[in-house]
Amino acid sequence: MIDHERDLASLSEATERLLTEAASWDNASVAEPSRLPGWTRGHVLAHLARNADALVNVIEGRPMYASAETREADIERDAPRPLDAQLADLRETAERFRAAAAAVPDWSRTVELRNGVTDSASRIPFRRWVEVALHHVDLDRGYELEDLPEEFVQREIDFLAERFAGHPSVPSTGIRADDGRTWTTGGGAGGASVGVSGPAPELLGWLAGRRDGSALKTEGGPLPQLPPL
Structure with missing residues (x-):
């Protein structure tokens, strides 16, 4: 059975772990390649921030993204930002997601994600945890799949x-x-x-x-x- 409250707590821990790691970088580190082809670490951080906003949209009954083109353009726009701007955005969007999750009236309802995919609202916290955890590995700064929680x-x-x-x-x-x-x-x-x-x-x-x-x-x-x- 999905425990969205537990997943929200695990997500908070994963987010803080990533932010603590990224806070030790400099601006040059943000511009270096990630493990994702064609993406810098800045692209990964920008994607994580925009994904948090997108999942807030899902929680609140709006389309996840305005369009695929808009999603990609937003990531490209935000990727070159300096480290302090990236970290501030990640913190702010994580807080918006937390606040939206705290206001969910019915976790059993069905929500729509990208490309017409539907799922239970109760799975959204885990989906966000997946984004944060796997993309932390993608940043290529020493956090590996072997470091992920067994659960x-x-x-x-x-x-x-x-x-x-x-x-x-x-x-x-x-x-x-x-x-x-x-x-x-x-x-x-x-x-x-x-x-x-x-x-x-x-x-x-x-x-x-x-x-x-x-x-x-x-x-x-x-x-x-x-x-x-």
């Missing part, structure tokens, strides 16, 4: 395995973490089933497009190529 890793693997279930380009795939946890995904591409195993952070990295899967073991076929998120 977070398992839940995001749960989500991604479900997301790729039945996908027409992904074969039936059994996933096994070294600690014994298992998942299944794919199944839409036909052919023989494939087994993929390894440490949970490596599995998450592969599913989330953050690692190439070379540290994973496969059985029954090559490592499936996953579609972009």
